[in-house]
Amino acid sequence: MTEWLRQPGFFATHATVGADLSQLMATLFTALFIVGWVQAKRKQGHAHHWLMLGGMIAMLVFFVNYYLFRSLGVLAFEGKEGFGGSEELYHGVFIPLLTFHIILVVIGIVMAIYMIVLGFRSQALVGDRRVLKDAVLQTSWRKVGLLFGSITGVVVVLFLSRVVTAGFSMRKMEVYLGFLVLLAIVFGLEILIQRIWPNGERRHRALGTFTMVIYCILFITGSVTYTMLYILYPGKIG
Structure with a gap:
């Protein structure tokens, strides 16, 4: 499996299969969560619940298992030789962006688990509708x-x-x-x-919006990192 992930990727860049797969899944999950966020805004409780629950569990399972084979996926490379740009660009732009991205990854994973737990705790079934509890939680x-x-x-x-x-x-x-x-x-x-x-409904809505912002920024920083590493300034990837 590890060797397959190190093969040339399918996006016709200098990336490996692992890097392309990571970028593809990040794109799909981000799009999925945006759809879920829109469902929440439209008060489509059932659809939002199952889409976000399934999406977050699938995301956690994918990236945890992927980590076992390729560590940071799109960011996996061996030191400076994985980046073909200048030293100034590497230390002044790429490494700070990479560090910021990794911090957001940790926050995103924590929020994914938290929102799954909060989603179950803050919801209620009213007839055939799934709603948020407007009460102290x-x-x-x-x-x-x-x-x-x-x-x-x-x-x-x-x-x-x-x-x-x-x-x-x-x-x-x-x-x-x-x-x-x-x-x-x-x-x-x-x-x-x-x-x-203390109010469960307000907490869920506020933190749901925060989590969505984190995931959107994550997608942007990950895509910029991917572009710099595998398109604009490719190094010795392998």
Whole structure:
């Protein structure tokens, strides 16, 4: 699989299959989320719920599995030799843009998990309509601790079962630990944010808009990085 991802890409650029696949999926997911955002604006609750839930889960599954093979996808290259531009452009433009993009990736992953959780907590079925609850939506550290402890127990059991059947893998352990860290951040974020927006409906709408802005900026920075790395200033990609 790793070798296939390193083959020449299908967009007729200097990119690899992995880089082109990452860019393609980023485009598709961004378009999908924009459609979901429009559905929310039109108060199409059922369609919005299932499209965003399916889209965010698919995005998380794709990029987590992709990371196991190719790390940062479109950004995977070996040092400066992956960039064919000047030193000034590399250090003054490309690296700052790359750093900003990676920071947004982390924020985007956290918000994806958070919005899935918040989506279930803040919704209600009224007849045949799915709506947001116009009410206070809060939790406690005790409930968060119990839930996180239960999930941690399940994750540990799953990891140990994988170790028994397939052997120990540091990369897989990083994925499991990363998942727990993300959940811890999400739960901590919930405790903090619920003080700012105690109303579930307002919280969902405000953070949904914030998440959409993050994803749109992510797509732009990722596309600019892809263009610089594989079209304008290609280096020794492989």
